[in-house]
Amino acid sequence: MYKQCNPIIVGGEPSSVIRTTDGACIPFDPANVDFQQYQKWLSEGNAPIPADEPNA
Amino acid sequence: MSQLQVNRINDASGGVLAPISSVMRNRIINGGMTISQRNGTSSVTITDTSLLTYTLDRWFGYGSSASKFSIQQDAGAVTPPVGFSDYLGVTSLAATTVAAGDLYFAGQYIEGFNTADLGWGTANAKTVTLSFQVRSSLTGTFGGALTNFGNTRSYPFTYSIPTANTWTTISITIAGDITGTWVGATNSVGLRVFFGLGMGSTFSGTAGAWAGADYRSATGATNVVSTNGATWYLTGVQLEVGTQATSFEYRQYQQELALAQRYYTKLGASPQGSSGYQAYGAGSCNTSTNQNTALTFPQVMRASPTVAFTANIGISVAGGYTNCTLAAAYAGTSSTLLQTSSSATGGGGDGCVLLSNSDSAAFISLSAEL
Numbered sequence: 001m002y003k004q005c006n007p008i009i010v011g012g013e014p015s016s017v018i019r020t021t022d023g024a025c026i027p028f029d030p031a032n033v034d035f036q037q038y039q040k041w042l043s044e045g046n047a048p049i050p051a052d053e054p055n056a
Numbered sequence: 057m058s059q060l061q062v063n064r065i066n067d068a069s070g071g072v073l074a075p076i077s078s079v080m081r082n083r084i085i086n087g088g089m090t091i092s093q094r095n096g097t098s099s100v101t102i103t104d105t106s107l108l109t110y111t112l113d114r115w116f117g118y119g120s121s122a123s124k125f126s127i128q129q130d131a132g133a134v135t136p137p138v139g140f141s142d143y144l145g146v147t148s149l150a151a152t153t154v155a156a157g158d159l160y161f162a163g164q165y166i167e168g169f170n171t172a173d174l175g176w177g178t179a180n181a182k183t184v185t186l187s188f189q190v191r192s193s194l195t196g197t198f199g200g201a202l203t204n205f206g207n208t209r210s211y212p213f214t215y216s217i218p219t220a221n222t223w224t225t226i227s228i229t230i231a232g233d234i235t236g237t238w239v240g241a242t243n244s245v246g247l248r249v250f251f252g253l254g255m256g257s258t259f260s261g262t263a264g265a266w267a268g269a270d271y272r273s274a275t276g277a278t279n280v281v282s283t284n285g286a287t288w289y290l291t292g293v294q295l296e297v298g299t300q301a302t303s304f305e306y307r308q309y310q311q312e313l314a315l316a317q318r319y320y321t322k323l324g325a326s327p328q329g330s331s332g333y334q335a336y337g338a339g340s341c342n343t344s345t346n347q348n349t350a351l352t353f354p355q356v357m358r359a360s361p362t363v364a365f366t367a368n369i370g371i372s373v374a375g376g377y378t379n380c381t382l383a384a385a386y387a388g389t390s391s392t393l394l395q396t397s398s399s400a401t402g403g404g405g406d407g408c409v410l411l412s413n414s415d416s417a418a419f420i421s422l423s424a425e426l
Binding site: 005006014018019022023025034035 | 243
């Protein structure tokens with residue numbers, strides 16, 4: 001299971017996702033094997049937990 | 057002008073001397089099994105049946121069924137072969153029946169940047185020699201394979217262990233593959249080295265020849281996992297260009313660690329120990345519960361790493377320490393900007409430091425494995 005991250009810079013694009021099993025932060029890099037697993041998980045019809053409310 | 061042309065140079069005792077140039081002679085990282093950032097000398101039972109489990113640095117294990125074998129640096133505490141201090145130790149945890157489609161193996165993936173010069177998949181493919189020291193409680197013929205990443209080309213090999221519980225030196229020369237698709241100079245997988253621990257017939261092929269198939273070992277090889285309590289130990293692994301195995305390319309500890317850190321880095325707790333408040337980076341508070349911290353990696357990593365915290369990674373702000381969790385990170389191979397969440401009491405714009413919070417065992421891991 002995964003949870004979406006808010007953009008680090010307000011108004012920017014999300015750059016990572018949290019793997020909820022261990023709290024690890026996975027950057028959006030196609031060469032990262034964990035990101036590849038996340039993409040595969042999405043392609044199987046799964047959806048991540050929405051991000052918390054953005055920071056003020 | 058005269059020309060000296062030889063295949064190898066022996067020392068007085070008959071041993072093969074290393075070539076004058078030894079830069080990147082050994083394509084294997086941590087072939088001497090000295091680096092074990094993740095687990096030290098603790099045993100790791102291979103439980104994940106969908107992904108590789110990394111054990112000693114760069115070395116993974118995999119099994120079709122969970123908990124059939126373990127991997128441990130220096131398992132069994134036997135004396136390593138002469139010239140080595142450590143080894144990768146496999147212990148079978150059950151008498152496992154290996155079905156046709158089952159795979160049990162240890163191995164290492166080599167990055168394309170470190171194999172592109174082999175020219176595999178072209179008419180100029182170079183011959184390589186794989187050498188290693190191996191020891192098992194079992195005797196007989198064992199197997200493994202070199203393969204491409206696309207599961208379309210493989211070269212099964214066999215080796216013999218004639219005497220139980222005795223280190224045996226193995227050398228296998230493999231003509232480069234002149235066909236097939238091999239990854240070039242990229243950060244993807246250039247070549248895979250597998251040591252079979254139990255391989256079903258689907259993944260076993262004829263030894264000593266390239267095949268257009270996904271073979272991970274050789275037909276008829278001994279299945280280590282089929283004997284409960286069996287051991288299989290490995291060290292001194294070297295993959296080099298040429299038709300002869302030269303002496304093992306020893307690297308300084310820091311060199312080997314740096315090579316391994318391109319794929320996995322453990323910041324903080326280490327075999328060398330650390331203070332309970334080891335600092336990782338400085339940053340600033342966005343709000344009272346949200347912080348941004350810069351984190352610089354000790355080596356340029358293969359890809360933007362997955363970042364993970366153990367318990368008791370914290371934020372220091374306004375003189376206090378509070379544990380935090382990861383909230384987001386930027387992609388980057390030499391550094392990243394981490395966003396954390398905590399109940400720290402700083403206000404927006406206050407400075408902060410990311411650190412271990414009174415826990416010398418806490419650490420941050422960076423993983424960019426192949």
